[in-house]
Amino acid sequence: MPYSEPELEAILSRARAFCGYPRIMDPEFVLSPSSHLHAAKLKDQFGIWEPAENRIYLNVPEIMEKLGMQNLEAVCVYQLLHYALAPFDIRTSLRLIASGKLALEEVKDKGRMVTFEEARSIQRLFCDMVNVTYAARNGMKEEMISLYHALDRAKGLRASKMWKFVLGCFEEMWGCPNALVGKLQHEMREDARCVSRRFLEKPFAASGWEQKMRFLVGYLHKYYDKPEEMDKSRIMDHGIDEMRGRAPEEILRSLAHEMGMQDFKELVGGIGAGGESEALVWYYRDLSRRYEVRFRSVLSEAGEEAPHAPLAWGMGDPFEHLDLPYTLYTSGKAVPTLTTKQWEKTRLDVVSKRKTPPDVIIILDASGSMTNPTTEVANAVLAGFVMARSAGNLGAKVGLVVYSDQQRSLVVKPSWEIRKVEQGLVTYYGGGTVFPVRELLNLSGIEPHRAKHFCLISDAEITNLSEAAYYLGEALQVHPDNSGSVFLVDQEYSEKAEAIRDAGYEIFPVSRGEDLIRIIAGKAQELYG
Amino acid sequence: MKFPKPVFKRSSESLRDLLETNRAEEEARATHFQDYDLAEFFLNLRSRDRISKARVRKALPTSDDRELVELLHRLVDEAASNYIQLRMQWQREAVGFLTTLAVEATSSLGEEFLELPGSLDYVGLQAEGTPEKRLMIKGGRIGNFAGLKARYLNIKATSVGDYCFRRAVRCNIETQTAGKCLGEEGEDLRLTASEAGDWLMLKSKRCYADVHKVGRLAGLDSHKLTMHVHHTGAELGARAKDAVIYVYQDAKSLGLRGSGVIYIGKGSPPWRTTFRVEKLP
Numbered sequence: 001m002p003y004s005e006p007e008l009e010a011i012l013s014r015a016r017a018f019c020g021y022p023r024i025m026d027p028e029f030v031l032s033p034s035s036h037l038h039a040a041k042l043k044d045q046f047g048i049w050e051p052a053e054n055r056i057y058l059n060v061p062e063i064m065e066k067l068g069m070q071n072l073e074a075v076c077v078y079q080l081l082h083y084a085l086a087p088f089d090i091r092t093s094l095r096l097i098a099s100g101k102l103a104l105e106e107v108k109d110k111g112r113m114v115t116f117e118e119a120r121s122i123q124r125l126f127c128d129m130v131n132v133t134y135a136a137r138n139g140m141k142e143e144m145i146s147l148y149h150a151l152d153r154a155k156g157l158r159a160s161k162m163w164k165f166v167l168g169c170f171e172e173m174w175g176c177p178n179a180l181v182g183k184l185q186h187e188m189r190e191d192a193r194c195v196s197r198r199f200l201e202k203p204f205a206a207s208g209w210e211q212k213m214r215f216l217v218g219y220l221h222k223y224y225d226k227p228e229e230m231d232k233s234r235i236m237d238h239g240i241d242e243m244r245g246r247a248p249e250e251i252l253r254s255l256a257h258e259m260g261m262q263d264f265k266e267l268v269g270g271i272g273a274g275g276e277s278e279a280l281v282w283y284y285r286d287l288s289r290r291y292e293v294r295f296r297s298v299l300s301e302a303g304e305e306a307p308h309a310p311l312a313w314g315m316g317d318p319f320e321h322l323d324l325p326y327t328l329y330t331s332g333k334a335v336p337t338l339t340t341k342q343w344e345k346t347r348l349d350v351v352s353k354r355k356t357p358p359d360v361i362i363i364l365d366a367s368g369s370m371t372n373p374t375t376e377v378a379n380a381v382l383a384g385f386v387m388a389r390s391a392g393n394l395g396a397k398v399g400l401v402v403y404s405d406q407q408r409s410l411v412v413k414p415s416w417e418i419r420k421v422e423q424g425l426v427t428y429y430g431g432g433t434v435f436p437v438r439e440l441l442n443l444s445g446i447e448p449h450r451a452k453h454f455c456l457i458s459d460a461e462i463t464n465l466s467e468a469a470y471y472l473g474e475a476l477q478v479h480p481d482n483s484g485s486v487f488l489v490d491q492e493y494s495e496k497a498e499a500i501r502d503a504g505y506e507i508f509p510v511s512r513g514e515d516l517i518r519i520i521a522g523k524a525q526e527l528y529g
Numbered sequence: 530m531k532f533p534k535p536v537f538k539r540s541s542e543s544l545r546d547l548l549e550t551n552r553a554e555e556e557a558r559a560t561h562f563q564d565y566d567l568a569e570f571f572l573n574l575r576s577r578d579r580i581s582k583a584r585v586r587k588a589l590p591t592s593d594d595r596e597l598v599e600l601l602h603r604l605v606d607e608a609a610s611n612y613i614q615l616r617m618q619w620q621r622e623a624v625g626f627l628t629t630l631a632v633e634a635t636s637s638l639g640e641e642f643l644e645l646p647g648s649l650d651y652v653g654l655q656a657e658g659t660p661e662k663r664l665m666i667k668g669g670r671i672g673n674f675a676g677l678k679a680r681y682l683n684i685k686a687t688s689v690g691d692y693c694f695r696r697a698v699r700c701n702i703e704t705q706t707a708g709k710c711l712g713e714e715g716e717d718l719r720l721t722a723s724e725a726g727d728w729l730m731l732k733s734k735r736c737y738a739d740v741h742k743v744g745r746l747a748g749l750d751s752h753k754l755t756m757h758v759h760h761t762g763a764e765l766g767a768r769a770k771d772a773v774i775y776v777y778q779d780a781k782s783l784g785l786r787g788s789g790v791i792y793i794g795k796g797s798p799p800w801r802t803t804f805r806v807e808k809l810p
Contacts, residue, residue, distance in 0.1 A: 102575040102576060102577075103572055103575060105575065106571060106572050106575040107572070137550065175553075194564070197556075197557050197560045197561070197564075198557065198560075198561055198564075199557075200553050200554060200556075200557040201554055201557035201558045201561050202554055202558075211573050211588070211590075214572050214573055214575075215569065215572065215573075217572075218568075218569070218572055259576075259578075260576060260577065260578025260579070261578060262576075262577030262578045263576055263577045263578055265577075266577055376579070
């Protein structure tokens, strides 16, 4: 072994310092891969990322044999920079993958089917480019040139157009002409120059990566036939974009704020995280988070004083403070100041009584006059999410009726399982509008001892309005604390809604769809805040 | 994001390296601006979702208004020169947003109007002027869907296409010929034209139109429409509320269930209508 363990440690600590101590378990140098726990995975690899441990294992003999020990430090830096710079986390990588997929469709590479796997390969290559360029431009240019020279020899990819193009790009980006690949076809050299010019405009600012990635796709697609060719030009995997062992919803969290619904749905399907209805639920849930009412610890009130901790009682203390039974119990005899005890008292916090939150029954219009929640963001559905999640957060039950005409309605009985309600909320029928009288009567009769709030979201184009108003009024009579509110989408004023107001409901006409969310969030705050 | 710290001897701590890096980045930015074309714009914009003005703005590589105007002119000219190739709706909408950004940037630079090449659709899409600083677009032939959801926008053109100024607010249009459905669901619009198509000012509110000749169903379902017209098609002002319509020459027929007043020239037949009909002197 040409390197001693302290030397290996020194290499690793230098690499970690260079990369700003990324948040990952320390990489481990594997000196005898055949007897290692991950021997099978390490075989013929420079290194692996183990998801269960979130640790990198570097196969030192393989690196020594194929790349040379002088490149070990560069390999360490290459690997660690993925955690420090690009892609940094799975959300960035997903953003880049989605962008790459769309760009591939735009350039329509030879009429082939475009897959997410292909976009992921491009994303990985792009992140490699960012990372090694960072290293090269911050004092490791020779090391990176040496690493890619060694890789060139080890992989034997000289015939591959992809590999030549990547090396050509590096030459241009690092400002070292002919240092890696030398002579290139004129068109390829020009393409490499174009990519490099665009890349070098704030190359390490993550906000510009999506556009740079799309630009790269425009050139890259000319130089490969199969996506695997891009994977071959990499040194090893980093595992940041691996879905295995991670909850899809957590991974996709907050992406709804950055991309449209259709792009989000496609991303969910493309990475195999779920189907369309799951994607919709995640999307609306994500959007509703910023409006929903969350559980807050109740305020305490200061009450009477209560014993808190024993203290020594001295002759100077008031006699009535002496706790003689406790003194005798603890010491057997009362010796002033030595065994005598009194109590330190403290004011007790008394938890103020919280009002029992009412269960909520959401009655959502899914008729043809309402926006289809599967094609664009439907404010009515988002409002339903806000109300349902607010109630759920406060421990209230949530029931749901999604209705259109007499034949089509969906009922979720009041339950603490908000997920069922969320799945129901994204249902769309697109038919006529007949108020579901029977379903409402059934739901209002369930657990009549629990107070309920009936929340109707509709555009009030209801065929059986007088019947609906009568039964909505009846539903309020079941419990003295029952209440109701009606949110009228795209209405400044509706004469029809007056009938429902007479039944005891609060009416909220909403002329601009986007206001609906704020208004319903205000109502949720009033009920559960 | 916390950036890695250089720990090697040849580090970028040195001023020369920093200057060199900055120079390279500035050069790359300038080249990016020069090389940027419509293909790259579409590449950046491609999405499954509807595009928005904010997304279009984000796709453009410039922050300076003057550069932005220059770039937008270049892109709009490129689009106009090969407009037939832009077959997809999202591409035409994107070009429409480019014209919107161009007119807004032009106005913020203090220039009075923006002159556009002919036949573009979605011109001035969601353009937002202010009462103090209205936006102005001039052009020869303007395509369909101009001024959709625009506010405080003036358009002066030889002709405008169909479905223009839908859901627009407080906009003015001066043209010779306007297509069908102009000003649908618009508010406080003002139209001066020689000829307009069917369904003029459909479902609009408080609009004003001075047109020599209009098609059928002008002012259908409108509120408080004021219209001056010489020749009208059938069903003028059907279901309009509180309309004030002056017909100086002839009307094919008056619409049913309208309310308001129609001033009409002498010699017109005695219409059976819910409008109050007054004879013009």
